[in-house]
Each structure stands twice: as structure tokens, then as C-alpha cells.
Amino acid sequence: MTDTTSNKMWGGRFAAGPDAIMEAINASIGFDKRMATQDIAGSRAHAAMLATTGIITDSDAEAIREGLLTILSEIEGGTFEYSTALEDIHMNVEARLKEVIGEPAGRLHTGRSRNDQVATDFKLWVRDQLDAVDAGLVALIQALLGQAEAGADWVMPGFTHLQTAQPVTWGHHMMAYVEMFGRDLSRMRDARARMNESPLGAAALAGTSFPIDRDMTAQALGFYRPSANSLDAVSDRDFALEFLGAASICAMHLSRFAEELVIWSSAQFRFVALSDRFSTGSSIMPQKKNPDAAELIRAKVGRIFGANTALMMVMKGLPLAYSKDMQEDKEQVFDAADNLMLALAAMAGMVRDMNAQRDNLAAAAGSGFSTATDLADWLVRVLGLPFRDAHHITGSLVAMAEGQGCDLPDLTLDQMKSAHADITKDVFDVLGVENSVNSRMSYGGTAPAQVRAQVTRWKGILA
Numbered sequence: 001m002t003d004t005t006s007n008k009m010w011g012g013r014f015a016a017g018p019d020a021i022m023e024a025i026n027a028s029i030g031f032d033k034r035m036a037t038q039d040i041a042g043s044r045a046h047a048a049m050l051a052t053t054g055i056i057t058d059s060d061a062e063a064i065r066e067g068l069l070t071i072l073s074e075i076e077g078g079t080f081e082y083s084t085a086l087e088d089i090h091m092n093v094e095a096r097l098k099e100v101i102g103e104p105a106g107r108l109h110t111g112r113s114r115n116d117q118v119a120t121d122f123k124l125w126v127r128d129q130l131d132a133v134d135a136g137l138v139a140l141i142q143a144l145l146g147q148a149e150a151g152a153d154w155v156m157p158g159f160t161h162l163q164t165a166q167p168v169t170w171g172h173h174m175m176a177y178v179e180m181f182g183r184d185l186s187r188m189r190d191a192r193a194r195m196n197e198s199p200l201g202a203a204a205l206a207g208t209s210f211p212i213d214r215d216m217t218a219q220a221l222g223f224y225r226p227s228a229n230s231l232d233a234v235s236d237r238d239f240a241l242e243f244l245g246a247a248s249i250c251a252m253h254l255s256r257f258a259e260e261l262v263i264w265s266s267a268q269f270r271f272v273a274l275s276d277r278f279s280t281g282s283s284i285m286p287q288k289k290n291p292d293a294a295e296l297i298r299a300k301v302g303r304i305f306g307a308n309t310a311l312m313m314v315m316k317g318l319p320l321a322y323s324k325d326m327q328e329d330k331e332q333v334f335d336a337a338d339n340l341m342l343a344l345a346a347m348a349g350m351v352r353d354m355n356a357q358r359d360n361l362a363a364a365a366g367s368g369f370s371t372a373t374d375l376a377d378w379l380v381r382v383l384g385l386p387f388r389d390a391h392h393i394t395g396s397l398v399a400m401a402e403g404q405g406c407d408l409p410d411l412t413l414d415q416m417k418s419a420h421a422d423i424t425k426d427v428f429d430v431l432g433v434e435n436s437v438n439s440r441m442s443y444g445g446t447a448p449a450q451v452r453a454q455v456t457r458w459k460g461i462l463a
Helices: 005-009 020-026 029-052 058-077 089-101 103-107 114-150 170-195 214-220 230-235 238-264 292-315 324-329 331-353 358-365 372-383 387-404 413-419 425-430 433-439 448-462
Strands: 155-160 163-169
Touching: 029 058, 029 089, 029 114, 029 214, 029 331, 058 089, 058 103, 089 103, 089 114, 114 170, 114 230, 114 238, 114 331, 114 448, 155 170, 155 358, 155 433, 163 170, 163 358, 163 372, 163 433, 170 238, 170 448, 238 292, 238 331, 292 324, 292 331, 324 331, 372 387, 372 425, 372 433, 387 413, 413 425, 425 433
Parallel strands: none
Antiparallel strands: 155 163
């Protein structure tokens, strides 16, 4: 292909091809070639429809079909030559099609525009990406379910403000992330359902006078239906924004879990041991095992948030219908998708491989007055005290234990009675972390039985 082909695409409107600067700012082939498969799929569906409706002959449609398959094989084989002078994937494919099959190639573009073509290609690409993210999230959720099932009764500290709050179970903590990533999964599936309308046939902005069958092309490409308004079909990118929005929330959840893994794997916590596959050593300190994968996942959220913001800024001031600004809709989506998929795969791998340090978790669970709430609840439940009074009494006992450098279970009964005379030795039954977690039997609570029930529920959801 030669650069002179560019001018031929525009017909007689321009006497000369674009100069180097215009070519550089105008071309998108450097990134939108990622949509080659989708572009060819859309063109094949369009050509088949044109033949069925009698707009082009069957022989032209057959030539176009075979030519497009030849080009697809060239692209997949790495022999296709891309030209920046031809601007984008659509014109690169069309120009090559003319070289392959000659005059019938010119009939492919009947009844459509690059505007609906690119919207269709981009939707197909985003839809494929939503499916990939769906699979990635399912794999991560399954890895978390494995950890939760194994550690349904392993006690660990639960935190608020990163301060010891109440004992929970390892399984309960893992299931918290199952719920988060489960909502991410539902957002991706909702976005896919909402965007699954075909722009093809909307043409430049007003539809076409040719007797096309938009239902046929929509069905051929796996869309639920054709889009109902031609202006909207070519002018909005909310399907990409919704993907980026859902990706941003998912990346935030990944970042939060990554932060916990960074903390938990530190020498000060030693809650988990990360596998060597997702860690690195230090160039100077031989004892180090750095949680690099978790740290990089934590950072990926910046790129994904940034992509969401960038596309919002591109779209926010555009009048209907198409503007060239919208060429800037893809690079950030491609980058965000790549980084989200990488982060999901790395997190799923880390979760599958990591080993909870059960003894360290249990030791930490019993520290920091973690059963203080259990003591207050006992005072209410057994002695009938108002909760505020129970809260005050418990606070005074915590202060006493803190002053003596011990934990609540280490106080004597007489010391307990000094805060309230009716306290009995039975209070010590609720001060053990195992008893604490076993008592939290409310729906969604941390009791091992509740954790196992939620694991079973989620296995059913994913089945």
C-alpha cells in the first residue's frame, strides 16, 4: 500500500495528502489496530446484510467475505502492513481489501459511515473486554473462596482505624472481599447488558436511505437489538465510560486488598507469607522479601482512575453528533483494560498461593483488648445493664488492664468486681477469642458456621 491511497479515500475534496504534522495528529492506527478483529467482524456482517437485502450482489458479497478473511489471516500472521496515511484500522482494512479483490471492495461501505463503523468496533471490543474481566473476577472470587473455606475458623484481629477492634475469622475477612468483587462482577455484567445495542447502520448520524436490515447485523454480531437513535448511536461513549467506572471501583477494591497484603506480609505483622512467584528480593539487603506484585496492583488504580477522568474530559463538552475529539476515546480504555486484567490475574495468583500464618493471626486476635465488646455485651445480656453503663464499666476495666500491662482475660475476678459487684466468673467465658467469634451468629457474622454458609452460597452463585 502507498500513502497516495489516503487521498483517494477522500475523493476529489482534497488536492494533496496531509502533511506530516496533520498525519501525525490525525492518525489513530497506532492504537486502534487492536480493533482489527472487531472491524472485520462488523464488515463481514454488513456485507452479508447488503447481499440479503439486494443492495449488493451475492458475488460481490462473496468476494468481500473472502477478501476480509484473507486480511484477517494477514493481521493474525503479522504480515499486514499498516499505514499512518490511511489514518485508522477501518481505512487500512478497506484499502487492503481493494488491493485484494478490486472493485467490489468499494461497495462494502454502502449504507454505513466510519462513524457507525468505529462505534460498532469499539463496542464489540469493550464487550469482549467485559467478558474477559468477568472471567478474571470469577477466578479471583474462587481463589478467595478457597482461602475462606480453609480458614473459616481461624481467628484473627478485626480492625477499625487499623486498630484492633474485635476478633474475626480469616474466612470472614476473605469473604468481605468476595462480596466486594462480587459487586464488581455484577457491575461488569450490568454494563455489558446495557451497552449491547448495535450502532451499525446509524451511518454518519441520520441513518441511511438504503433498505438495510439493522436487526440482521445486530443479530449477526451478538447484539440484543439495533440502537434506536442514529444520533445517539454514533455520538456517545458512555459504554466505555461505564466500563471505566466499573473498572475504577474494581481497581480500588484490588488496591485496598493489596494494601492489606503489604501490611500483613511485613515483619511487624507476619499474618501472611506471599509466594516467591509474587515477591522480589532486595539488591542490597539479603533478608528482604518485597511484596512487589501487591504494591504494583495498589498503584494500577492511578492509571485506571486517570483513564476514566480523561475520557470524561474528552466527552463532556461535545455537541451531537460526532467530533474528531472522540478519536481520543480508545488509548486510555485500552490501557485501563490491560492494567485491570494484569492486576486481576496477579491478585488471583497471590491469593491462591498465599499462606495465612495461623499462629500469628491467633496471637494478634487476643491482643489489644479485642474482646472488650464481648464483655460489654455480657454485662447487658447477663446483668441487664443499659449498654451505655456496660460500655463505661468495660472502659474502666480496659484502663485497669492497660495500667497493669495485661489484657482483659488476665484480670482477676476481684478486679472485675471492683468495677461492678455483680460480675461473676462466667464473664471469663466470653473473653476468649474463640468464644467471641463463635458467638457472632447473626446473618453475615464472623462465626465459622456463618462463614461456611456464605461460602456455600457463593459457590452456588458461581455454579
